Amino acid sequence: MLEKDVLVSLRDRLLEEKARLLERYRKKEDTQARIEEEVREPCDLEDIGQMTYTQELLDNLSAREIFLVKEIDHALYKMQAGTYGICEYCGEEIQLERLQAIPWTRYHAHCAEKAEEEGIFPTYPSFNIETPIPEEVELQREDITEA
Ligand SMILES: [Zn+2]
Numbered sequence: 001m002l003e004k005d006v007l008v009s010l011r012d013r014l015l016e017e018k019a020r021l022l023e024r025y026r027k028k029e030d031t032q033a034r035i036e037e038e039v040r041e042p043c044d045l046e047d048i049g050q051m052t053y054t055q056e057l058l059d060n061l062s063a064r065e066i067f068l069v070k071e072i073d074h075a076l077y078k079m080q081a082g083t084y085g086i087c088e089y090c091g092e093e094i095q096l097e098r099l100q101a102i103p104w105t106r107y108h109a110h111c112a113e114k115a116e117e118e119g120i121f122p123t124y125p126s127f128n129i130e131t132p133i134p135e136e137v138e139l140q141r142e143d144i145t146e147a
Pocket residue numbers: 087088089090091092107108111
């Protein structure tokens with residue numbers, strides 16, 4: 001089991017990442033003042049977590065960004081459900097180092113490969129967001145899938 005303070009810090013990182021993705025959208029967008037207000041007003045992370053996104057917002061995010069937002073929401077949901085940090089492929093706990101590198105991950109690195117091979121669920125598309133990924137983490141999925 002993850003300790004509560006670890007879980008809280010991971011949750012905050014998920015919420016921050018989600019806010020950042022939505023912020024990227026906001027910068028791209030020039031006419032959606034209404035959404036801008038929705039994003040700007042609830043400053044605290046809890047509210048951002050609760051925020052629903054409109055179809056326009058989703059239409060303006062890239063597929064990869066939508067994927068990430070959904071994965072983040074999925075991870076937040078699992079935190080509430082008490083299943084966060086459990087690999088969805090094998091049912092064992094995911095290493096904390098991996099969770100800290102990819103807080104929204106569903107799988108162990110090796111299970112992600114299997115899940116992908118079996119077509120169960122997409123693993124992580126190559127990252128194009130500003131978040132630095134620690135080098136020691138095995139996240140080089142694009143090397144395998146796009147080679
Ligand atoms: Zn696993």
